[in-house]
Amino acid sequence: MxxxxxxxxxxxxxxxxxxxxxxxxxxxxxxxxxxxxxxxxxxxxxxxxxxxxxxxxxxxxxxxxxxxxxxxxxxxxxxxxxxxxxxxxxxxxxxxxxxxxxxxxxxxxxxxxxxxxxxxxxxxxEALPTTLCIKSYGDYRFIDMEDIVYAKADNNSTDIYMANGDMVTAFKTMKHFETTLPSEFIRIHNSYMININHVSRIHLGNNVCYLKNSKVQIPFSKSYKKNVDMLIHLITTNENKELSKIYLNLDNMN
The missing domain is CATH 3.40.50.2300 (Response regulator)
Incomplete structure (x- = not known):
């Protein structure tokens, strides 16, 4: 193209x-x-x-x-x-x-x-697929991307956490998923990438993101401040009714 x-x-x-x-x-x-x-x-x-x-x-x-x-x-x-x-x-x-x-x-x-x-x-x-295929030793697992909450880097593999509580390990680096996953996924830390649709709160003072229906807190680093600013902007301007209910705690970043 x-x-x-x-x-x-x-x-x-x-x-x-x-x-x-x-x-x-x-x-x-x-x-x-x-x-x-x-x-x-x-x-x-x-x-x-x-x-x-x-x-x-x-x-x-x-x-x-x-x-x-x-x-x-x-x-x-x-x-x-x-x-x-x-x-x-x-x-x-x-x-x-x-x-x-x-x-x-x-x-x-x-x-x-x-x-x-x-x-x-x-x-x-370009039109992107909505399903992610995770392959491990002949085992193919197909995941709906919208069900992915966040991804966590683990050396040369990536742990993918799902909305239903499951965790799937992919033998690919975070860098691979940074270019594979759609724009709803934003990297906010060397070790974390988050799905914007599952964010419930962003606390700039504590440098953490909170997730919907979860007690998990995802840290973000100052080196990814540009991405965090983008995340806030995307959430606050999204017309989706569900996203409009998100609570953002905009404390000053240290």
Whole structure:
């Protein structure tokens, strides 16, 4: 599958570097570049890309680049492209998440960071299976992904905990499941990945997530704060009635 994308950046050198990194991925093709807010909006409306890489802290103020561009797009398009914010520093990450940016990358952009973002992007744009197959010495076990509550890394294997209380050991690393499971699963710790649909509470002061119908507390680490912020945003903006009842304890993170 081919993926069209657009770059919006008022720094020509930065835009050229971003394009050169994308050139390493044969299934992506550039539709065009824009250096101002107005040109960026027009380019997106004209070409309807699937992916937009956008600067929000412009080199030149007159370019007008900002997160406001995302808000304007919501007024005109039925299907929003995935917006990847690419800028200097991490200070705008939470604001970008609140504006429903797909991802947030920090300049100077590296090939490894871009690859991870594109893997997540492709995973979200293609139809994914709803069943996970766990194989162990000729024994095939088929699990509904929606029944997975969380996963815990155990050296080179991963323990998968189910809503019915069962635990299944998969002889795959957590990294494997990070790229296999759908976007409802978010990694919040080196050892833990959690299903957003089973979260009942997030306590930032104690660095733990609570699960529905369970006394289990899942720790999260400060190194995954970006993912935790995303988790909070996804839960609080989800229109599902069940998720709207989730209680979030937003104590300040130490």
């Amino acid at each position: 081919k993926y069209p994308y657009i770059i919006i950046d008022d720094d020509p050198e930065s835009a050229a570097r971003t394009q050169s990194l994308f050139d390493e991925f044969a299934n992506y093709f550039l539709l065009g570049t824009a250096a101002t807010y107005e040109d960026g909006v027009n380019l997106i409306l004209e070409h309807k890309p699937k992916l937009v890489v956008m600067e929000i802290k412009p080199k030149y103020k007159k370019s007008g680049l900002s997160l406001g561009l995302i808000n304007e797009l919501f007024r005109f398009v039925k299907v929003m492209p995935k917006i990847v914010v690419l800028t200097k520093g991490k200070d705008m990450a939470y604001e970008a998440i609140k504006h429903e940016a797909f991802d947030y990358l920090v300049k100077p952009l590296g090939i490894h960071e871009l690859r991870k973002t594109l893997i997540k992007f492709e995973r979200g744009t």
